[in-house]
Amino acid sequence: MFAHAERELVSLTDRFMAEAKRHASDLIQTPLLLSLIIYLFNSTNRIPDNRLEIYQQCAKMLFVEWDRDRAIDPELVQQHRLMQLLPVLAGEIYTDPELASSVPISWLKHRVASFF
Secondary structure, three states: OOOOOHHHHHHHHHHHHHHHHHHHOOHHHOHHHHHHHHHHHHHHOOOOOOHHHHHHHHHHHHHHHHHHHOOOOOOOOOHHHHHHHHHHHHHHHHHOHHHHHOOOHHHHHHHHHHHO
């Protein structure tokens, strides 16, 4: 999936860095988001120009494409609501300074369970 000709790598890297700095400079500081944005860039050949689209595409990639590619079925009664979960969690995490620095797994499990 990440196979590129050697001669393409420099220009792709330069383009990725330029787009990442322009559209997601603070997001690429977090290793998980950086890896998701790299994967997104590689699969779509661009980085969306707003956070909402970045989060939507990352959520789709995590909850739909990766699960489908690995034949994972979370057996959710409200499967259609899965795509709504990430923006809800992100909104709560980024508005709470304690959660923004570290999200306890117990908080995350409780919040996901209460969402569904």
